[in-house]
Amino acid sequence: MKKLISLILTSGIAFGAHAASIPDEPHVQVTGVGEVWATPDKVTLNVSVNEHSKDVVAAKKAADDKLAAMILALKEQGVASKDIHASQLNVRSKTRYNRDTQTNEFDGYEVSRNLSIILRNIDSYAQTLQGLIQQGANQVGQSQFGLTNHDELFSQAQQKAFKDANAKASTYAEGFNARIEKVYSISAQQDYARPMPQVEAMMVRADSAGSAKVEDAYNIGEIKVTAKVNAVFLLED
Secondary structure, three states, X not given: OXXXXXXEEEOOOEEOOOOOOOOOOOEEEEEEEEEEEXXXXXXXXXXXXXXXXXXXXXXXXXXXXXXXXXXXXXXXXXXXXXXEEEOOOEEEEEEEEEOOOOEEEEEEEEEEEEEEEEEOOHHHHHHHHHHHHHOOOOEEOOOEEEOOOHHHHHHHHHHHHHHHHHHHHXXXXXXXXXXXXXXXXXXXXXXXXXXXXXXXXXXXXXXXXXXXXXXXXXXXXXXXXXEEEEEEEEEOO
């Protein structure tokens, strides 16, 4: 008996109310995959300033001063105000265990401020991050790389997935002396892989004479935009 090819497209949108259904008629089920690679052209940096002191006002001032210096340097570098996001103040008291008295004792306050920056000149990524660290950022979160033309690249990946699914359906059907009649259902889902830049320990140190450049410790790589297609094709009787 002829079998069915089911095709599922992945873009987060289902095409048709019965996109995932399987018909009673002879059919063939396939999965088409399309990939497009591109170099990221923007990145979101996430850094924090954490200050510890028994004087909460002093800790707040130290954190505010460092954050203000970072924001000023970013603006002088050409980063737009709309791409700089400074969080509100976060304060928490700290304790430490005293083994002699077997009690928790007050150990001051920890004051933190977070700073998120969208960097649209990705070539300055290494120097910008290095500068933030030199200006007082003592915690660095994962950078998030992106593509301004992601939608366009995803459309290209979709077209590749469509062609791959159609080719597979035809190949499978011909292998069993059958022919594709028409597509029965389609569904789609997007898979967006982000790169993980390689960051070495030297990057958090100030560049000194005779040492490698800060940029040499980064390798941003490429982003893979993937579209997957799972569809159901009916076979001719």
